[in-house]
Amino acid sequence: MKIKTEFSFDAAHRLVGYEGKRSNLHGHTWKVEIEVEGEKLDDIGMLWDFTNVKKIKEHYDHKTILKICKENQDFVYYITKTCGSDSLCLMHDNPTPENIAKYILDTLKIMNKKNNLSFKVKVWESPKSYAEVER
Numbered sequence: 001m002k003i004k005t006e007f008s009f010d011a012a013h014r015l016v017g018y019e020g021k022r023s024n025l026h027g028h029t030w031k032v033e034i035e036v037e038g039e040k041l042d043d044i045g046m047l048w049d050f051t052n053v054k055k056i057k058e059h060y061d062h063k064t065i066l067k068i069c070k071e072n073q074d075f076v077y078y079i080t081k082t083c084g085s086d087s088l089c090l091m092h093d094n095p096t097p098e099n100i101a102k103y104i105l106d107t108l109k110i111m112n113k114k115n116n117l118s119f120k121v122k123v124w125e126s127p128k129s130y131a132e133v134e135r
């Protein structure tokens with residue numbers, strides 16, 4: 001059995017170590033597609049509850065996503081001071097579509113430790129390009 005859901009979120013990011021416009025702070029409407037695969041349905045007849053994605057969306061929506069590093073220290077300081085720390089989403093890696101897809105997949109795996117489900121996550125930074133990861 002396979003089920004699929006998608007959602008979008010608006011967020012800013014910048015890439016550290018990248019030479020070009022993507023190192024500037026800029027925003028996207030990110031699109032996320034989550035595919036869930038498994039064999040066992042629950043007592044209600046569901047493979048997985050799509051309302052679970054709400055928490056993931058809230059984690060990123062209207063945030064500034066930054067890598068935790070020296071190069072972002074000033075951004076973190078000023079964004080925290082002006083918008084509050086809740087408006088930040090900090091990662092240990094550069095917030096590329098690839099890494100965001102990996103983080104979302106890791107979150108899904110942690111949220112669903114008990115059941116035997118496989119997930120595929122696609123993250124679009126623009127309508128024409130996406131990163132995909134599955135486990």
Ligand SMILES: [Zn+2]
Pocket residue numbers: 013022026027028125
């Ligand atoms: Zn970007």
